[in-house]
Amino acid sequence: MDADLLRGLTPTVLGILVRRGADFAAAEDAVQDALLEAVRVWPTDPPRDPKGWLVTVAWRRFLDATRADVARRRREDAVDGQRTSGPVSAVDDTLQLYFLCAHPSLTPSSAVALTLRAVGGLTTRQIARAYLVPEATMAQRISRAKRTVAGVRLDRPGDVATVLRVLYLVFNEGYSGDVDLAAEAIRLTRQLASAIDHPEVSGLLALMLLHHARRAARTAPDGSLVPLAEQDRGRWETAEIAEGIEILQAALARDRLGEYQAQAAIAALHADAATAEETDWVQIVEWYDELVRLTDSPVARLNRAVAVGEADGPRAGLAALAELDDSLPRHTAVAAYLHECDGDPVTAARLYAEAAGKAPTLAERDHLARRAARLNTHRDPRP
Structure with missing residues (x-):
């Protein structure tokens, strides 16, 4: 079978x-x-x-x-x-199904579930296991989504941006249970790229490949997080990096820049550096400027502050961070990192501990708590 x-x-x-x-x-x-x-x-x-x-x-x-x-x-x-005689039509309806499953009337979680079921071919049980929810809960979510789109006709152009957001949501869920959602998102995005000629589809596929290439190096054997600068780059998948960069270059050559191409360009610059010290942070800041121009995303601005801190020094990064709302997720963690880089371990340790209390995942909480403990342990005891 x-x-x-x-x-x-x-x-x-x-x-x-x-x-x-x-x-x-x-x-x-x-x-x-x-x-x-x-x-x-x-x-x-x-x-x-x-x-x-x-x-x-x-x-x-x-x-x-x-x-x-x-x-x-x-x-x-x-x-x-x-219906039954003669060959089946060769018309590919997959693209229209993508648009239907990413209908704007659906919530993001419902759109993701329906995409995995209708386009990905996964069972309700597999999707439920991947999202760590009861099968009955997932069945209800999918049933509601199906009822929502029941009367929608597949005769209008769909919104590519919405489809890409749904696929990126799938990718960012990572993996659990018996379904690897990151790999599934790449498979579905490849399928979409074969059905539609759009530079942002290529940009998203490149971004997924470049991020996925670092997956094995992101965690230590004990399950703890490994920051990008400390990762063993020998464990990165060079074939995925090469493919992602090739796809990105072809998309950028079309001169129709979008947010996924900009994000992929940032990921490519990280992947291209043989060591963390060789990272071209100046170019990364320039790409974040493009991303902010395209999206005005607070998250992009937050990540830009980190890049500015690396390119122009931690105080420049802190100045960029001061312009942002301190209620942003991970704002405190970024502030802690920049203060640590600026030689202020007391403030950094306090902020790392505060950030650990706000962390969205157990792995991230433990990582931030360890950084706080390390700074507290090695702090100079003299006044």
């Missing part, structure tokens, strides 16, 4: 059913039924045309579920002659 083949065919089969007139929610249920039937049948009786087999079974399941409704029965009769 080729699980990757099934997952890859899921959005195509779903798109075909929707294009034939099936309601999205009912079509998605029918496709899931067809996938379960494939898991049962294919190991002993593999089909010659897997996509055609799935379309036929899913369409039959959809018809069986809707025959009691007279209005739907008429629709079935109108399209029934198209």
Whole structure:
């Protein structure tokens, strides 16, 4: 049984059913039924045309579920002659499904769940495990999302920016359970890049690859976080870095700069440095200036303050930080780092301890607490 083949065919089969007139929610249920039937049948009786087999079974399941409704029965009769004979249409509906699953009426969490289910081909159980929530909770979330988009027609251009935000949300969830969401996000973004020629899609794919290349070096054997400057760069995946830079360069050459290309350019400069000391911080500040211009994001401004501190000295970084709202997530941690770089261990230790209390994850909390403890331990006891 080729699980990757099934997952890859899921959005195509779903798109075909929707294009034939099936309601999205009912079509998605029918496709899931067809996938379960494939898991049962294919190991002993593999089909010659897997996509055609799935379309036929899913369409039959959809018809069986809707025959009691007279209005739907008429629709079935109108399209029934198209369904089982001859080759399946080669039209790729995957792109439209991306747009549907990233519909602006959905919450980010619902859009992510629906994308993983309808486009990614994951089961509700797999998605629930990945997000560490009960399966019933995830099933309710997906059902609500399906009801929300049930009446949306796939006949209008979608919002690429919304689709990319959803995919980036998936990537940033990392991995847990039996589904590697970072790898899944890369797979889905590759799929999107093959369906749409857009420099920001390429920019996001490059950004994911460049970040994912450092994944093995981000944690120590005990699970603790390893800051970028202290990572073993020999553990970085050079093939992913090379691919990410190649994709980014092709996107930048089109002269249609967007936020993901700018972020990827920053990641590429980090990846290009053989050591932390060789990082081109001046160029990184310039790219953060572009990112702030494009997004006016407080998070981008916060990261820019760190880059300014590295390029022009910690006091310049602290001056840039002073312009920002101190309620920003990780603001206190950045202030602690810049004070440490400025030779003020007392203030840095206090701020690290304060930041640890605000940390969003246990690993980050422990990392900040250790930095505070280290400074307190090694502080000069003299007045």
